[in-house]
Amino acid sequence: MKVFGITGWSGSGKTTLLVRLIPALVARGLTVSTVKHAHHGFDVDRPGKDSYEHRRAGATEVLIGSANRWALMHELRGVPEPSLPELLARMSPVDLVLVEGFKRNPHPKLEVWRAVTGKAPLYPEDPQILAVASDGEMPGCPLPRFGLDDVEAIAGFVLRAVGIGLPARAAG
DSSP: OEEEEEEOOTTSSHHHHHHHHHHHHHTTTOOEEEEEOOSSOOOSSOTTSHHHHHHHTTOSEEEEEOSSOEEEEEOOTTSOOOOHHHHHHTSOOOSEEEEESOTTSSSOEEEEEOGGGOOOOSGGGOTTEEEEEESSOOTTOOSOEEETTOHHHHHHHHHHHHTOOOOHHHHO
């Protein structure tokens, strides 16, 4: 699977860009999945639901399925957090996996940067950042730059960066 990251500081607009980028890529005939890193505890389940109670009782994994979707929840129970490659190995094959977060991992990335975050850009310290999407000027930035709203151009850049051409099923 091809992997490309969208990275940046909290509040920079990574999720906003991703939810606009995904349909642009799908419209080109690609299958796209995402991986999102959370820096804090999170839960996809609710107390009182059977699956929640199964996990609370000590189950390591709980798989819940329906006619519309399925989800596998895995409790680490003290085991170290899995790496990005370990998580990717659990995913079904698709044309492209977009990764939000995992900013320290060595995969090609586009940085979303906005001055309002009050933080310096990441690209000078990360050679895997290949381009920047921003809502303003970035004097001295040597990388390709895109406006945050230039989703089609960003989609084209991502596909070129990972070596994906237009699928035959989308060409016709």
